[in-house]
Amino acid sequence: MNEIIEKLLFYMEYPFVRHALAVGVMIALCSSLLGVTLVLKRFSFIGDGLSHVAFGTTAIAAAANMTSSLTVVLPVTVVSAVLLLRTGRRAGINGDAALAMVSVGALAGGYLLMNLLSAGPNLSGDVCSTLFGSVSILTLTERDMYLCMALSVAAIAMFLLFYNKIFAVTFDENFARALGEKTDFYNFMIAVMTAVIIVLAMNLAGSLLVSALVVFPAISAMRVFGSFRAVTVCSAVISVFGVLCGILVSILAGTPVGSTIAVLYIGIFFVFCGLGKLKGRRE
């Protein structure tokens, strides 16, 4: 035990580890807050689709030898999020199929580009780390770190400020609209926040595993709690706990960050399932 603590303290000396933890916690917080809404609105998979778009754009940015891909990836993802969430409500191609098309298309295109134009010596390693987010959280540049922090703080502030509106729009969009709420604006806001959070969270979990950050905390909290506020708070706690533990374990054991966090979440989910059953039996 002592050995582990010593090792942890030793790693904590490094600023990049502290940064990774701080950014991780912020990302965990905002992804879980918005996750509740996304899961309830039946948009669990939007994270997956968007992260694939982000992957494709990253590939293009890398092929074009851009230094900071975030500045390109973010706007492209935001635009896709707005378009995707809009088609969800229109006839023609339903949201589900649109999501699948965009997600697969971006993934295929991105990988193809990386293959054709790759400058790096270790292509499969690059792809793997973009998909599964192996170490990128530990190698964030200072500028990216501050950008991450600022965007997360903004997302959390927006969520708190519009908490009641987001609840109303999620629970019953028609009713909110009948009361004169600008539901289109709130849906737009949710789409933009989702895109921003997905791009941020990709640093942590990679584009294939980013949905775990969005879905698991919310679903676990819903097993046990019956009010929107309790679910939101609980999923934030689960998310922060999971990400902190995940990063620490991955540093100590040398496992990939994204999958460690995802596996931890799965464990937490089953624990909460059990708790929910117990609670149901007692009542």
Added chain:
Amino acid sequence: MIQIRCRDLSVGYDGKTVASGLNFEICSGDYFCIAGQNGSGKTTLMKTLLRLLPPVKGNILTEKSLNDGGIGYLPQQTPVQKDFPASVREIVLSGCQGMRGLRPFYSRIEKALAEVNMEKMGVHGLSERCYRELSGGQQQRVLLARALCAAKKILLLDEPVSGLDPGATEEMYGLLAELNKKDDITIVMISHDRRAVLDYADRVLHIGSVCFFGTKEKYLQSGPGREFLYSQGGKAYE
């Protein structure tokens, strides 16, 4: 006093007209039923009245005071709501949205209003309970309490008793009649249930190939009225 007046109104969505040539008015204190076959455009009409959809043709004139949030709405339940983790209080409070503008949190007055309406609908004891664990009848009463937070003068209800058992249906009609008589709230209701029309309605709007608008007595003697009663398995009105 006329609250809503529609002139030569056509309603529809996505560029398709579903019902056309609608002429009627809703007066304050009315118990107004909208009848018609499935797919005849009853819900579309209600959504148009609520300004959720633009009218395809014609116009809707509403009394001034209804324009700033005097309308309460009880929509049909959506699949999303069936397993939604929200407490009864949270849902009823969300009915106070309309008067808040951009203020982010609820005031004490709005919280008190929610309490009063939960009391009125008999769901006060359930206020901390989770919505998805309630029975169908209880859920409808919660949504009605929410609608009342927004409504001062008029309630629009889309099939409020569909899926309820006979006891809960009775309760729901009782509550609505009380709101109509005691609080003088106008009730506008879409219903498939002949009971609603026979026992409670003052006026009826029938949408279909032949439209009808008038008092209940006249409706029951009209062609669409007889057809409606027949389709409900009842005898023609004597």
